[in-house]
Amino acid sequence: MNNRKISSAVIRRLPRYYRYLSELIDNGTERVSSNELSKLMNVTASQVRQDLNNFGGFGQQGYGYNVSFLRDEIAKILGIDSPNQMIIIGGGNLGCAIAGYPKFESRNFVVKGIFDVDPHIVGKKVRDITVMPLSELDVFIAHNDISIAALTVPKEAAKDMAKKLYSLGIRAFWNFAHVDLELPKDAFSENVHLSDSLMQLTYMLNNKK
């Protein structure tokens, strides 16, 4: 792996490579050229090769790329080659939807706990996880190796919650609340702003390009 900075445009594309390579594996395809892959994915072959070469030379001249080797390398780059344990803060519909997402297992994501303030929600079972009260958060994090917190709380609560979780050692935030978190430099957040996404759709609809 190279030490020059990888642009976020490249990183955003990696999961898509991973997905298409997984499909090729399911189809029993052993090798693929940048040209074939680019056609499947609707990008240029040049971009495929440039993207991959940010991380190393995974191919072989005259042959192309070995599909399962390449997929495994991308998995390592993405950090999904070993389990990532997460907790979910907010046991509403969205939190439960995430907790119940079956694909997580194959991607090495493990939901270890769900927390909520609301006593009506505490005790609810999602798969094999029982929603816990927030008062148990500190102890739980201390006793489990949690690397990611998903925030599915109202936006009013999100910033304070992120701050608290940071103080408990969490450094990665998957943020569904409709605010931009302000975090210390050693922490990261990835936003899923659903209504922003929906507005992009209405833009397209209203400005048929």
Next chain:
Amino acid sequence: MNNRKISSAVIRRLPRYYRYLSELIDNGTERVSSNELSKLMNVTASQVRQDLNNFGGFGQQGYGYNVSFLRDEIAKILGIDSPNQMIIIGGGNLGCAIAGYPKFESRNFVVKGIFDVDPHIVGKKVRDITVMPLSELDVFIAHNDISIAALTVPKEAAKDMAKKLYSLGIRAFWNFAHVDLELPKDAFSENVHLSDSLMQLTYMLNNKK
């Protein structure tokens, strides 16, 4: 509005402007300069002015921008100045989470119906909406003015469902299934690929930049 093409980078930023302007309104702020807004949003003042000027001159030299005027203009650009009626295909946790999202009302999004194949889910109530069987989809769309379909179905079902909805006249797809939809050129989709998003987070965590 101008007829040269607006880049998707600009469009992705519009909802964020909308959000920050709404906050300023809530705070009672009447006017804002590109410089002030840029500091709030952590971007350059130059970008703010360039972005806005893609759509027209909304400001005034020596004064800045009138907050509520600007927000309303952005609402028009985004197409959220009038109601957008949507249906949700898939009445699972995710579909219900979307249907119950309270903020939609203020953004002029109206969920008119939820559909599912599973007879155990059909009949379930989400707010004031009862989940309907897919067999009623055709008639429902014919009798309601639906512009957007949210797809919260398994990825195996998504492509066929999109095709069917297209044939019934739907042109905008908010796709939560983990596939890239292939649609005719007069249709649009906006993807919410949750696991892709999560993988970006693990990338950051594993490659602390």
Next chain:
DNA sequence: TAGATTGTTAATCGATTAACAATC
């Protein structure tokens, strides 16, 4: 009027695409 701040042009920076020598 003087000061502030836009709208817009020009300069810079970065990302994508094209081209091709290296090599399997």
Next chain:
DNA sequence: TAGATTGTTAATCGATTAACAATC
């Protein structure tokens, strides 16, 4: 070996930032 296809450098394109004249 000849053909195929990578890895990588160079060219192009587009997006961001800087600068400043226009003007409220």
